[in-house]
Amino acid sequence: MSPLRRRKEVTRTISARPEAGHLLEITDLSTSFKTPRGLATAVNNVSFVLDRGKTLGIVGESGSGKSVLSRSIMGLLPKQNVVRDGSVRFEGTEISSLSNSAMRQYWGTEMAMVFQDPMTSLNPVLKVGRQITESLHYHLDMDKQQAHDTALALLKSVGIPEAERRLSEYPHQLSGGMRQRVVIAIALACGPKVLFADEPTTALDVTVQAQILNLLQQQQRERDMAMILVTHDLGVVAGRADEIAVMYSGQIVERAPTRTLFAQMRMPYTEGLLKSIPKLEQPSHSRLQIIGGRPPDLVAPPPGCKFAPRCPYAQEKCHSEEPPLVEAETPGHYFKCWYPVGTDAGKEALERNLAAGLPQAIAAVAGDAIAAAKVELAV
């Protein structure tokens, strides 16, 4: 993969995107929860666009606001104690201000969601068949026979053997992977234009993970459906997303077409996430690279860059001034950093921190567990 080819790939994705007709357009979306301690901002000024048939991967660690983001876009959060701000446009229509009853014409038919845990996202006392046909009756006005046939076809298409028998079984009679297939079948039942997959494989076995992800990808291709794939695993989105947005503390800190992101990442947090993936070629018992510390308090986040307290590159400026989301030299690649990775400024910053003995810098370079523990204590 030469740099030239990579560049070509990027320009193709950019030019293929018609400026007028985005499927989903999120502008400055913020979502906060009222807590006894104050407003916890789980999603902070997030903007992106998604086109038909494309996949956006949203990556971040626990508590980075990625699940809240997808629920906020769909309008599934409770109205009480939630403050939502910004604009969500679906096929050009503003939907962020719609009431629940108005949203019902989008839920299921236009946008659907696959949840994290198939153990809890299926109703334990209803047969699988009824759970699938429910929305077919409701949204598509199918009669009993049509709905049954459609449900059967759906189950077959998500790769469930003996589909006819499974229709009259209860969720507890199915394995975890099978249940997630059923959840996917339910979500796809009414042919949504965009599918939110909220960590669809987190609760599953690694061997089943790949199957489910392949299934999602195959269904997406067949249906020309857009997908937002939320995950904490960069590896999951690496081969499957057209574009990746990295979230930290409710903000998108880096967003780029997949290839660009992996080739020219600018954000130290993205670099940290990538480095923390265990590598097969490493000898056994070698220490895993970690990002020391914890995500910041959402009620009282640090004043500057949210990642600064854990960042190996952090300088004085990072702690006091929040960097803006700027476009890199590659179009469509945005990042939010004063001292980006892979630039001279970043290199100098890291060297300065190493010389000063900043624990997170030492941890990042040497994989030193003691240094990482020091970060943990300091944050």
Next chain:
Amino acid sequence: MPEPLAESAKAAEPATPVEAGVQPLVLDPAPAVKPTVEKAATKKMGIVGWIALIWIIAIFGAAIFAPLLPIPKPTKTFLLHAGEGPQLAHPLGLDGTGQDMFSRVIWGARASLLVSVASVLFGLVGGGVLGLIAGYYRGKLDTLLSYVFNTFLAIPQLVLALAIIAVFASEPTVSVEKREFWLVVSIGLVSIPIIGRITRASTLAWSQREFVLAARSMGAKNRRIIVRDVLPNVMPAMFSIALLGIAVVIVLEGGLSILGVGVPSSTPSWGNLIATGRNELTKIVGAAPQVIFAPSIAIFSTVLSLNYLGDVVRARFDVRESAL
């Protein structure tokens, strides 16, 4: 390891049709684990459970088919045998006026069970609907309903039921049907907050589950979610409390009878049988203890059986839930 592998491969051969010459691939040569005996035992009702179930079926059957049974009318008097103890023709003896106690207990079951089942159904519907609404929608409505429930629970049930009957059906000449109707209404009202609170608690837990959010994300309306997703899950809790509730109401009806506002004594009920028979205990000569003991034992066994079955029902559904 080759020996067990070959053995199980041989064993697997007749079960799975394999092409000739192809050795079936056996990955796990361990024999299938048999389910442990203890696990099976907890799912069974046990001998006590069966006795309880048979008793309940018998007593409900006798109550429903009382007019068809070959027993004397409850008001028929056998003056010659008045006050006598159990005998072949009258297995539970006779009361002071010569009425057959066996017949009176069975006809009494009719009135007692009718009142208790009807009032629990009343409470189940009322409490169930209010509890589901409070637990699902939460917010101000829930606060208000919980407040009302708690207020009602603060008043002793017997006093509240007594007060309602005293207002609407306390005249001495009241008809049996009218008295029974108001008994059902008053006891039903009393049981609404109890069932309502249990339904609300269960609804609160179930409506936080992800499948409710999943149903919402598929565009289901709130009413539909409550009926299709929440209610079937809350039902076991409601039914086990309803079984216990029938037992409580049988006793409550007895209490009301003793206070003179139960089923009128022209129609036997377990409550009024005990109420009219209670002076037998203080008699020194010519006491007929069967008059009070027969209905008392009927109440005792029925309440005990219902309680036991209520527990069995709950345990069964708990097992299913935890297995998930």
